[in-house]
Amino acid sequence: MDALDxxxxxFGVTTVYHFLFVPLTIGLSVLVAILQTMWHxxxxxxxxxxxxxxxxLFLINFAMGVVTxxxxxxxxxxxxxxxxxxxxxxxxxxxxxxxxxxxxxxSTFIGLWIFGWDRLPKRAHxxxxxxxxxxxxxxxxxxLAANSFMQNPVGYRLNPDTGRAELTDFLAVMTNKxxxxxxxxxxxxxxxVAGSLVVAVGLYHVIRxxxxxxxxxxxxxxxxxxxxxxxxxxxxVFTGDIQGKIMTEVxxxxxxxxxxxxxxxxxxxxxxxxIGSLDGSREVFAIKIPYLLSYLGxxxxxxxxxxxxxxxxxxxxxxxxxxxxxxxxxxxxxxxxMIAFGMAAAAIALLVLWSQRKGRxxxxxxxxxxxxxxxxxxxxxNSFGWIFTEMGRQPWIVFGEMLTRNGxxxxxxxxxxxxxxxxxxxxxxxxxxxxxxxxxxxxxxxxPDVSEEHPIDDTHDDxxxxxxxxx
Amino acid sequence: xxxxTIWFLLVAVLFTGYFILEGFDFGVGMLLPVLGRDDRERxxxxxxxxxxxxxxxxxxxxxxxxxxxxxxxxxATLFSGFYLPLLxxxxxxxxxxxxxxxxxxxxxxxxxxxxxxxxxVGSLLPAILWGVAFANILRGVPLDADHEYVGGLLNLLNPYxxxxxxxxxxxxxxxxxxxxxxxxxxxxxxxxxxxxxRLGVGAAVLAVGFLTWTLSIRSSAAAVVLAVxxxxxxxxxxxxxxxxREGWAFTGTAVAIGLAVATLFAALFPNVLPSxxxxxxxxxxxxxxxxxxxxxxxxxxxxxxxxIVLAYQGWTYWVFRKRIGVANIPQH
Numbered sequence: 194m195d196a197l198d199x200x201x202x203x204f205g206v207t208t209v210y211h212f213l214f215v216p217l218t219i220g221l222s223v224l225v226a227i228l229q230t231m232w233h234x235x236x237x238x239x240x241x242x243x244x245x246x247x248x249x250l251f252l253i254n255f256a257m258g259v260v261t262x263x264x265x266x267x268x269x270x271x272x273x274x275x276x277x278x279x280x281x282x283x284x285x286x287x288x289x290x291x292x293x294x295x296x297x298x299x300s301t302f303i304g305l306w307i308f309g310w311d312r313l314p315k316r317a318h319x320x321x322x323x324x325x326x327x328x329x330x331x332x333x334x335x336x337l338a339a340n341s342f343m344q345n346p347v348g349y350r351l352n353p354d355t356g357r358a359e360l361t362d363f364l365a366v367m368t369n370k371x372x373x374x375x376x377x378x379x380x381x382x383x384x385x386v387a388g389s390l391v392v393a394v395g396l397y398h399v400i401r402x403x404x405x406x407x408x409x410x411x412x413x414x415x416x417x418x419x420x421x422x423x424x425x426x427x428x429x430v431f432t433g434d435i436q437g438k439i440m441t442e443v444x445x446x447x448x449x450x451x452x453x454x455x456x457x458x459x460x461x462x463x464x465x466x467x468i469g470s471l472d473g474s475r476e477v478f479a480i481k482i483p484y485l486l487s488y489l490g491x492x493x494x495x496x497x498x499x500x501x502x503x504x505x506x507x508x509x510x511x512x513x514x515x516x517x518x519x520x521x522x523x524x525x526x527x528x529x530x531m532i533a534f535g536m537a538a539a540a541i542a543l544l545v546l547w548s549q550r551k552g553r554x555x556x557x558x559x560x561x562x563x564x565x566x567x568x569x570x571x572x573x574x575n576s577f578g579w580i581f582t583e584m585g586r587q588p589w590i591v592f593g594e595m596l597t598r599n600g601x602x603x604x605x606x607x608x609x610x611x612x613x614x615x616x617x618x619x620x621x622x623x624x625x626x627x628x629x630x631x632x633x634x635x636x637x638x639x640x641p642d643v644s645e646e647h648p649i650d651d652t653h654d655d656x657x658x659x660x661x662x663x664x
Numbered sequence: 665x666x667x668x669t670i671w672f673l674l675v676a677v678l679f680t681g682y683f684i685l686e687g688f689d690f691g692v693g694m695l696l697p698v699l700g701r702d703d704r705e706r707x708x709x710x711x712x713x714x715x716x717x718x719x720x721x722x723x724x725x726x727x728x729x730x731x732x733x734x735x736x737x738x739x740a741t742l743f744s745g746f747y748l749p750l751l752x753x754x755x756x757x758x759x760x761x762x763x764x765x766x767x768x769x770x771x772x773x774x775x776x777x778x779x780x781x782x783x784x785v786g787s788l789l790p791a792i793l794w795g796v797a798f799a800n801i802l803r804g805v806p807l808d809a810d811h812e813y814v815g816g817l818l819n820l821l822n823p824y825x826x827x828x829x830x831x832x833x834x835x836x837x838x839x840x841x842x843x844x845x846x847x848x849x850x851x852x853x854x855x856x857x858x859x860x861x862r863l864g865v866g867a868a869v870l871a872v873g874f875l876t877w878t879l880s881i882r883s884s885a886a887a888v889v890l891a892v893x894x895x896x897x898x899x900x901x902x903x904x905x906x907x908x909r910e911g912w913a914f915t916g917t918a919v920a921i922g923l924a925v926a927t928l929f930a931a932l933f934p935n936v937l938p939s940x941x942x943x944x945x946x947x948x949x950x951x952x953x954x955x956x957x958x959x960x961x962x963x964x965x966x967x968x969x970x971x972i973v974l975a976y977q978g979w980t981y982w983v984f985r986k987r988i989g990v991a992n993i994p995q996h
Contacts, residue, residue: 285734292730293726300718603812609748613751
């Protein structure tokens with residue numbers, strides 16, 4: 194174990210952890226904004242209750258996303274300083290723009306939304322949650338554009354004097370085809386998580402809290418969330434399919450690694466299950482669907498998909514001796530887990546909708562158990578998707594330009610990075626326990642009573658009036 | 665003015681804005697056990713910054729991003745070199761941010777006590793460490809010819825840097841007390857006002873000492889003018905606090921912090937991170953900068969979006985301009 198290994202583990206752990214909170218922030222901000230809009234449009238208190246209820250869950254989660262996000266920005270410089278030097282000219286800009294354009298919008302308007310219930314006119318308050326939701330979703334675009342440069346570097350040149358990447362075409366970086374398709378794919382994955390949470394919490398109250406006066410609200414939430422899940426799943430599949438074709442083109446090794454495809458095939462079959470030899474250089478046993486991989490990768494059932502061994506030989510002659518193959522079991526299984534967990538959530542959403550058809554009330558314990566598992570499934574799918582896409586890029590930190598091992602900070606010692614890794618792991622684990630407990634507590638508490646709302650009242654001196662919301 | 669100078673100024677402005685804004689956040693957090701005698705009072709204190717602390721913290725994220733984009737070498741060397749102090753700052757900001765959001769989520773006293781501790785420590789550590797970090801930037805650190813930091817943790821804990829940490833600590837405490845006097849009512853307001861004067865005198869002594877030492881290390885005409893301005897603004901702020909002119913007092917401490925940070929940047933220019941070893945290791949606005957093309961694009965983005973951000977962030981402060989007191993704190 195050396196400083197490089199620990200730095201990699203730290204980046205992996207802190208990033209996956211950060212991205213447990215981000216999808217919910219991205220998706221739930223919009224869903225809460227939609228619920229509040231429905232309240233404005235209809236005046237139906239049910240939607241106000243749901244807005245406040247899911248808004249509370251959203252905020253418990255939001256705080257975690259914010260604080261773990263700062264770590265991400267600092268970590269490039271702290272642990273990957275040679276990477277930062279190499280790509281800073283290209284990669285820094287989207288990060289800075291993300292902060293200026295998206296994070297200010299998000300953080301400022303979330304504050305206005307939380308504390309502004311009785312301070313802002315109703316429409317301005319509604320606009321605040323939309324502004325925060327837009328900020329959150331915009332931030333995803335900038336950071337994905339930055340990440341896409343690592344997957345498929347475009348719009349730059351290598352300065353032979355400094356050995357650094359230099360930006361030559363900002364528009365090309367921002368419209369990188371990997372970014373253009375990864376953005377909707379990530380958003381769809383995020384809405385899958387948010388929709389699942391809405392279903393799980395709603396279903397819990399529909400089944401467990403049957404005599405509640407708010408059953409109507411919960412039933413609505415359950416159906417609303419289920420439809421969000423189904424539409425998101427369709428979007429995930431559609432964008433994922435396009436993404437696969439782009440990946441085959443720009444990162445053929447990643448596609449081969451996703452499939453455990455060792456030798457080039459045309460037509461190539463999709464592997465349902467492949468078991469490779471221990472050294473990862475050939476397959477031992479496989480169940481396959483003919484033509485499918487060719488179709489997924491190229492759009493043509495007879496298209497050629499390059500194999501790991503051929504690509505390895507090609508890269509070795511292109512970039513010099515060395516291994517250019519990711520860890521195949523990791524890429525192979527994370528790719529499959531991503532798909533399986535995502536699809537499982539969609540299947541449960543279908544069951545939930547079916548259970549409520551024509552006004553029926555679901556009672557099944559098994560359905561409840563499945564429903565409660567729902568938010569975890571797409572979260573796992575998101576995590577595995579990122580593990581796949583980042584591990585599949587290895588050994589590169591910037592594909593074709595810089596190896597991960599060359600990007601690490603030279604001035605940071607093993608002891609230092611062990612210290613930080615331990616500290617992050619401990620604080621993150623502690624906060625995870627606290628966060629989940631709080632989420633469960635507030636999810637169980639159910640929708641709030643909104644009969645004693647504090648409308649804006651300028652006619653009276655409000656020096657003594659309690660705040661509508663206070664920390 | 666060339667683009668690298670413009671971006672040096674922008675990075676300076678972002679950090680200045682960050683310290684002015686989060687400076688009083690940190691102060692409020694540290695004063696929680698001092699001025700908040702019971703839970704309701706502590707909630708008053710926390711709620712003065714409730715709607716704005718997150719937006720204030722984005723100034724840091726933007727400053728970091730701007731540094732990365734405009735001066736990648738500076739960002740890379742500084743963040744990897746100051747590894748452990750930055751780690752502590754990160755851990756503090758994590759605990760503190762979550763604490764604001766979670767503290768009121770459960771009624772138990774033990775729960776609140778723990779989050780109060782997180783707020784106090786999470787505010788105290790960055791208040792000191794930012795001073796230590798910026799003093800070290802100004803003083804210079806051991807960098808080799810590849811601009812790699814070759815010192816250890818002890819290099820960063822020199823007397824000048826520690827004085828820097830004490831100075832930011834005192835300044836943020838004063839700034840926080842002044843802010844609380846401006847934003848609260850009743851008894852808390854009185855106590856905050858009185859405390860601000862006592863803290864302010866200490867801050868003034870430390871700040872004058874630190875800025876004088878700073879100018880003896882490196883200086884420029886602009887830095888001297890800014891340092892004198894900082895000292896005067898701080899004295900004016902303390903005097904205003906003494907006569908309970910709270911708006912002026914806050915203006916005074918805000919300007920003082922702004923000018924003190926500006927002094928450091930003015931003294932530093934055109935260096936961004938001097939080396940105490942090989943002169944070739946020194947990072948400057950020129951050798952640390954991105955290409956003119958990148959800087960030009962970033963300039964356009966900054967020109968378009970900065971006024972918008974300032975407008976809506978300013979508007980937030982206007983929306984939440986009212987003072988709050990214990991009577992305004994709801995039961996739950």
